[in-house]
Amino acid sequence: NAGVTQTPKFQVLKTGQSMTLQCAQDMNHEYMSWYRQDPGMGLRLIHYSVGAGITDQGEVPNGYNVSRSTTEDFPLRLLSAAPSQTSVYFCASSYSRLPGVYEQYFGPGTRLTVT
Amino acid sequence: QQQVKQSPQSLIVQKGGISIINCAYENTAFDYFPWYQQFPGKGPALLIAIRPDVSEKKEGRFTISFNKSAKQFSLHIMDSQPGDSATYFCAASIVNSGGSNYKLTFGKGTLLTVNP
Numbered sequence A: 001n002a003g004v005t006q007t008p009k010f011q012v013l014k015t016g017q018s019m020t021l022q023c024a025q026d027m028n029h030e031y032m033s034w035y036r037q038d039p040g041m042g043l044r045l046i047h048y049s050v051g052a053g054i055t056d057q058g059e060v061p062n063g064y065n066v067s068r069s070t071t072e073d074f075p076l077r078l079l080s081a082a083p084s085q086t087s088v089y090f091c092a093s094s095y096s097r098l099p100g101v102y103e104q105y106f107g108p109g110t111r112l113t114v115t
Numbered sequence B: 001q002q003q004v005k006q007s008p009q010s011l012i013v014q015k016g017g018i019s020i021i022n023c024a025y026e027n028t029a030f031d032y033f034p035w036y037q038q039f040p041g042k043g044p045a046l047l048i049a050i051r052p053d054v055s056e057k058k059e060g061r062f063t064i065s066f067n068k069s070a071k072q073f074s075l076h077i078m079d080s081q082p083g084d085s086a087t088y089f090c091a092a093s094i095v096n097s098g099g100s101n102y103k104l105t106f107g108k109g110t111l112l113t114v115n116p
Helices: none
Strands: A004-007 A010-013 A019-025 A031-038 A042-051 A054-057 A064-066 A076-078 A087-094 A110-114 B004-007 B010-014 B019-025 B033-038 B045-050 B056-059 B062-067 B072-077 B086-092 B110-115
Touching: A004 A087, A010 A019, A019 A031, A019 A087, A042 A064, B004 B086, B010 B019, B019 B033, B019 B086, B019 B110, B033 B062, B045 B056, B045 B062, B045 B072, B072 B086
Parallel strands: A010 A110, B010 B110
Antiparallel strands: A004 A019, A019 A076, A031 A042, A031 A087, A042 A054, A064 A076, A087 A110, B004 B019, B019 B072, B033 B045, B033 B086, B056 B062, B062 B072, B086 B110
């Protein structure tokens, strides 16, 4: 299994540009989440999904859109990039039906810079 | 309002020493408390986790101590090694009725440096 994969690893955007961060998992996990990590702030939840076709907002959703058309993929869209969205973005997934198993598996991250 | 407070922000320990990182939470509905380890340029990886029905959990050199009444939990790293140098995050979540969690609330992290 490749686990949770994210592309690209690095991206530089100009203010106002849009882009999609890709996330895929091959573990048949139902739950997927997006977090952003900023220095001194820990990780904060942006959006999450409990299954294909079902998404909801986390703590910091403004400026981001998500969709979940398949179990495997959970892309994060930046509609109009702003310097405040400069961050490292992590995708995570977890399995909902195995008793006592709660671990979230994280991808390697996408480092985004908005100039 | 920060729901999970982590301290210290940074910690320097000598090889062989004990590293202790503390976290406090506010939401009494939290019932799953993991610790994640993150190396530079990598994603966080689960180190050890505890549910509130036990007060301590040990895995190798890593131990979680949990105090439900004080709403605090801590990570102890015994015989700390230079390879343990990383950023450590505590987190908390509510395990839903389906038996999983997908909304972790993280502390701000502790940068641990273990000197040889």
